Amino acid sequence: MxxxxxxxxxxxxxxxxxxxxxxxxxxxxxxxxxxxxxxxxxxxxTPPLIRQAAAHAIETERMTYTPTPGPLELREAIAQKVERINGYPCRPEEVFVTHGATGALLLAQASLLNPGDKILFPDPGWPNPISQALSLGAQPEFYPLPSENGYIPDPSRLTIPKGTKAILINSPANPTGAVFPREVLEDLAALARREGLFVISDEAYDQIYFEKAPVSMRALYPEGTLAVYSFSKSFAMTGWRLGYLVGPEELLQGVQKVAEAFYSSTSMVAQKAALAGLKGAAxxxxxxxxxxxxxxxxxxxxxxxxxxxxxxxxxxxxxxxxxxxxxxxxxxxxxxxxxxxxxxxxxxxxxxxxxxxxxxxxxxxxxxxxxxxxxxxxxxxxxxx
Ligand SMILES: Cc1ncc(COP(=O)(O)O)c(C=O)c1O
Known part of the structure; x- marks a missing residue:
């Protein structure tokens, strides 16, 4: 049709x-x-403390544009959360607040891919970033997450087509709930380094895990990884539309130009709410x-x-x-x-x-x-x- x-x-x-x-x-x-x-x-x-912070901000503050990467206070709180929860060093300059993880995935791809570039996606995988790649004129390719392997990829069997610029990984994963073990991520990091690939690491579910805490790809391959996070899932804030990217500072300066072109800053009320959540909703x-x-x-x-x-x-x-x-x-x-x-x-x-x-x-x-x-x-x- x-x-x-x-x-x-x-x-x-x-x-x-x-x-x-x-x-x-x-x-x-x-x-x-x-x-x-x-x-x-x-x-x-959404937890009461977060809703109250938003209501208070609406009552008492002018709702204005904010700096495109997000206000410094929020980026500082995010950097602390990343160090505490995701387990790798993070400075506020390496944080960029986005319109949900969806916005982070779009900005990451728009900042890395030229028309015709290939990007590898997991199959099965959440489809939205694939549509984003298509929108940018990039060419999606796929690597399997076999059910018989618990939906974990086998890096030694991964073929990288010529012209591939980036690989997207997603752990904990939608739609399978798989969490990639550290060894697999280490092998993927080695592969990406060898092949000169960027990694977009979708960690929207970083705080929803049932066994060991997930390892972040950015801890293993900081120079080439853009990590994607969200307030949607762990803070029950899907409708607030807030997420963030963590990546190399120089790259984020370029990302800022893309964000300014696409939608400028994110919602100030959502930022106020998220800040309260980071400070008090653990x-x-x-x-x-x-x-x-x-x-x-x-x-x-x-x-x-x-x-x-x-x-x-x-x-x-x-x-x-x-x-x-x-x-x-x-x-x-x-x-x-x-x-x-x-x-x-x-x-x-x-x-x-x-x-x-x-x-x-x-x-x-x-x-x-x-x-x-x-x-x-x-x-x-x-x-x-
Ligand atoms: C794997 C994955 N990444 C990103 C997102 C988008 O999250 P957000 O609401 O922050 O845009 C979702 C939402 O379902 C998801 O499943």
Whole structure:
């Protein structure tokens, strides 16, 4: 289907793929009583202290433009958080506040890639940065995250096509919940150094992990890594639209020109809120992390009972379920919605490798996750009769 109905509009409107996540959300609209396991966002309210700080700022301050990389006070607080949580040295000059991690990914790619340059993306992977690369005229290429390897890449088998400028990695990962072990990241860092590649390290879920704290690529390959973070997930702030890049200072000076051209500074009220969160919401972040871990554990237990278990996600809040016996996951997800009233995202939304899997969000309640898995089981059994 050609979405380009407005005569003369840009080719980009045709080139960009439709989001498979949105497709399921659209199909579910106007149908009450569904179990929603498709959302990639926290089910929690933003912590009270953050909301109060925003309300106070609105009441008492002029809402103005801010410095494009973000106010110094916020960048200082972020640099301290990075040192404390992400475990590598960070100065405020190496921090750039962005319009969510989505904005950080766009600025990073726009600052690194020329038209025609290749960039490697994980498959399965979150699709939005791929569309950004296409928008920039870059050429997306893919490396597999095999399910039989727990969705962890094997750097020794990674082929780097000629003309590749950068590789995107995402750990903890959407859609799999995999957390890349330190050794794998070290091998990837060595590879990137050898091949002269930039690494865009999407760490939007850095504070949602269930076993060991994730290692940051920027700790291992600082000269070539732009790390991407978000307030959306760990602070339950998706709607505030704030994130940040951490990267080499000289590169960020160039990024500033790109940000100024694209959207200037980010929202001042969101910045005030985020600053309060960094200073005082550590206990809330930890409580949410533990709640996600609890849901993950319960989901795994239910998956085992229903004989749908394959692996244990170690971070983020997603679980991939194998529906290979039913064939294509897109058709299966549609049937699941229409016949069993459960909304999940087909693996086809994340590339080719997981085309026969479904992504469930563990941000839903344990009861909903269990019931959702139960109905998947039923549909699989009915399908194979
Ligand atoms: C892997 C990954 N990176 C980045 C983002 C975007 O986060 P933000 O809300 O900060 O733009 C998401 C959101 O789902 C995500 O899953």
């Amino acid at each position: 050609n979405p380009l109905t407005y005569h003369g509009a840009a080719r980009l409107l045709e080139v960009l793929p439709r989001s498979g996540i949105r497709e399921m959300a659209a199909l579910s609209q106007g149908r009450p009583g569904l179990i929603h396991l498709e959302f990639g966002e926290p089910s929690f309210m 206990a809330d972040v930890e409580a949410m992390r533990l709640a996600y871990r609890e849901r993950r554990d319960q989901a795994i237990e239910a998956a085992r009972e229903l004989e749908l278990y394959r692996y244990t996600p170690e971070g983020a809040f997603y679980l991939m379920v194998d529906v290979a016996q039913a064939g294509d996951s897109r058709e299966f997800a549609k049937r699941l919605l229409l016949e069993k009233r459960v909304v999940a995202v087909p693996g086809t939304a994340f590339g080719k490798v997981a085309a026969r899997e479904l992504r469930l969000s563990l941000a839903a309640s344990s009861e909903e996750i269990r019931e959702g898995l139960e109905r998947i089981r039923q549909l699989l059994q009915e399908g194979s009769r």
